[in-house]
Amino acid sequence: MPRLAPVRVAARLGAALPLSLSLSLGLAGCGDLVAVGDSEGTAGGGVPAAVEFAFAEACATAGCHDAATRAAGLSLAGADLDAIVDGPSSAGVPMVTIGDVAGSYLAIKMLPDDVLSAQGLERVGGRMPPTGDFTSANNQTILAWIAGAEFPDEGGTDTTGDSGTSSGSGGSGGTGTGDDATFDADVWPILEMRCSCHFGGADEALNGGLSFPMDSAYAALVDAPSIDVPSMDLVEPNDPDNSYLLHKLKGTQGEVGGAGVQMPTGSALESGEIKLIEGWIAAGAPE
Known part of the structure; x- marks a missing residue:
């Protein structure tokens, strides 16, 4: 959008687009997102359901950062996600600092080169995901969460994007026309x-500095x-x-x-x- 930024995400936001997202911290590939210290989450429930779903679709796939494989010692599945919030990365900055995109290594790995340059940031290795699918709903959901977006408390079971939104009709529940649309x-x-x-909130690196809350x-x-x-x-x-x-x-x-x-x-x-x-x-x- 023209530097727009709503601040609340509906559970259906995470439209299921395949990513094989590894969010690596080095060269492309699942094994390059290197855990530093214990990456096994203990708190549980600290990551919103829609965000957990996005990670599950993008990162915690079989043979990658799922709980069983833990590529490079890192799991991005379920309760293990809690450990990346304020957790260390191999680059010396936290994996994720909520509300600080520029200070979150996962975000730095995902953001476009021109955005990083404008903020004086530098990425180690290539941009993630290695598939090149940089603008999917899963990527956007993860970045929005890092930026500090608020998510509803209700679960994330309806996060496939198949919630009634008719492509080209103007969204779910709408009339599909403009003259009587609200x-x-x-x-x-x-x-x-x-x-x-x-x-998320106004963040020059992520959304051009303009935010508009859902409410x-x-x-x-x-x-x-x-x-x-x-x-x-x-x-x-x-x-x-x-x-x-x-x-x-x-x-x-x-x-x-x-x-x-x-x-x-x-x-x-x-x-x-x-x-x-x-x-x-x-x-x-x-x-």
Whole structure:
């Protein structure tokens, strides 16, 4: 998004996209994420269910960082995840420091090179995951958690992304049209499913420095000036052409003096989703 950042993640966020994510701390491959000290978790339950699911899909696969294999002595499965929070890495910084992306080695291994350069950070070895699938929902969920995103207390059983979201229709539970769409029912589900890198607090390295909490996302977007083009609001009701959010979604931000690339990174929204958001704005951006 155009430097957007909601701050709460629904359990369904972790759409199951295969990653074989190893989050290695050295060269590519499962065995390169090296544990330092005891990586066996003891607390249990400290990692939100949606995040645990993302690690299970991405990292704790058979023969890699699952509890049985513990490649390089590290498990990223279940309760073992507790040990990586404030736990040591082979690089001399914590594996994960919640709320500090730049100070979390797993995040440094996952973030794009240009983001690291802008923050004066340096990655040891290649970017993870080695599959090159850098923008999947699992990656975004893990990064959002590191950034300090809040997750619901309820479980993570419905985290496959098959929760009724119809591709191109505007999200789960919505009408699938723009002129009668509302933010809560139609627009927010799209942002929620596709913009999880922006679910933490304002962090220049992760989300361009702008955050909008779930509970106040509407107010943070509608009639709120964008960072890239302060004279243009993110959403200007009744005026899609002067809504920077829509330009970022379409990839036309350069035409209005904006910066960066089309959002979401990796793959754009479906045309139907963009049309729904455009229609919602044109209809006055009702909440």
